Amino acid sequence: MNNFEFHNPTKLIFGKDQISNIPNEIPANSKVLLAYGGGSIKKNGVYDQVINALKEYKITEFGGIEPNPHYETLMKAVKIIREEGIDFILAVGGGSVIDGVKFISAAVPFKGDNPWDILSKGLGKQLTEAIPFGTILTLPATGSEMNSGSVVTRVETQEKLAFGSPLCFPKFSILDPQVISSLPERQIANGVTDAFTHVMEQYLTYPANAPLQDRIAEGILHTLIEEGPKVLKDPNNYNAASNFMWSCTMALNGILRLGVPTDWATHMIGHELTALYGIDHARTLAIIAPNLYRVMFDNKKDKLIQYGERIWGITEGSDDERAENAIIKTVEFFHSLGIQTKISEYTDDYQQTSDIIVKRFEDRGWKGLGEKADITPEKVREIVEMSY
Ligand code: NZQ
């Protein structure tokens, strides 16, 4: 195992009817920005629960944060917070609202001229201040409720970039699995696929003598494979919803990466597909991951064999056949959730995709991604073209 440090300060409050606990977590007399998305919370009763819990606070509402939150929109919230002296933010939504709030929290006290630099120049680690925030999670998927990362889209330039800062952990996150009952199938399938790939990014690398990390990862994969379809079938199944929700948080709260190599190239390439074509985040992962495993087959073969055996029960055939069958099983799983795995199934205008992505990666100096830093722009080209 590699050396590691671990610190995750987010307080989790998990379970039925826990939204009413908000006042125990936000300092009295705070001026609160209540941030949310396109309005799902007004239809499913979450908004009413939040307003009820916040009745002792002075609140300003900021709705309309889009899926793949837009920098342009978030900067409007930054202005409001600065003008009104707001000192706490409550994010109510999925990964997009939470990520948007992380960026707002960092951008408000940012001293530089242009807050976009936090993303484009990778200034996350240098931040010295952020507005405190909490979250009410309404969509299990990203793990954003218990991590310090954020991904923001700039519409003007069709860019989607990430940043992270130790200051951007939520102070608290409330996870009530009942919120899942209003989720459309598309978002449940996305959530399962995103969390599944988060595990794979931290597990499907090369053996690192970390059997506990491997078994936690495999436990989450098994749970997603078992519980995900139950939630899709019946989002009111509280037990399945609870296990799905907890799996998604555990997949990206920092525990899986401890002491082991990580990849994340599927995410870096996938973000470009969202930026260029608006494909849902999770679906970009289902498109890219299998082909990345094929192009980087030699790096990942040992873990593919372990994954195939422990997750899919593949014990027959040569090593190469077992590893390839593990990839085939993964694709079949995504298909079983109703997720398509080719770029051409989402857009007709894909022929230039590899050229655009390779140029962007070269411009950013991303010469070697992945657990061995050997996914070169040319390998990225191969992966993307295999995904057409
Ligand atoms: O906007 P509203 O009206 O709320 O509707 C949302 C949105 O349309 C809807 N929704 C959310 N909760 C609902 C609901 N509809 C009915 N009932 C509910 N309970 O679902 C739609 C999608 O929401 P969104 O927040 O965009 O989805 P998700 O949670 O998948 O977040 C995706 C974003 O997170 C980023 C992605 O790149 C993408 O921008 N990620 C963030 C990560 C992180 N911070 O660690 C890691 C991930 O890899 C990912 O990159």
Ligand code: ZN
């Ligand atoms: Zn993801």
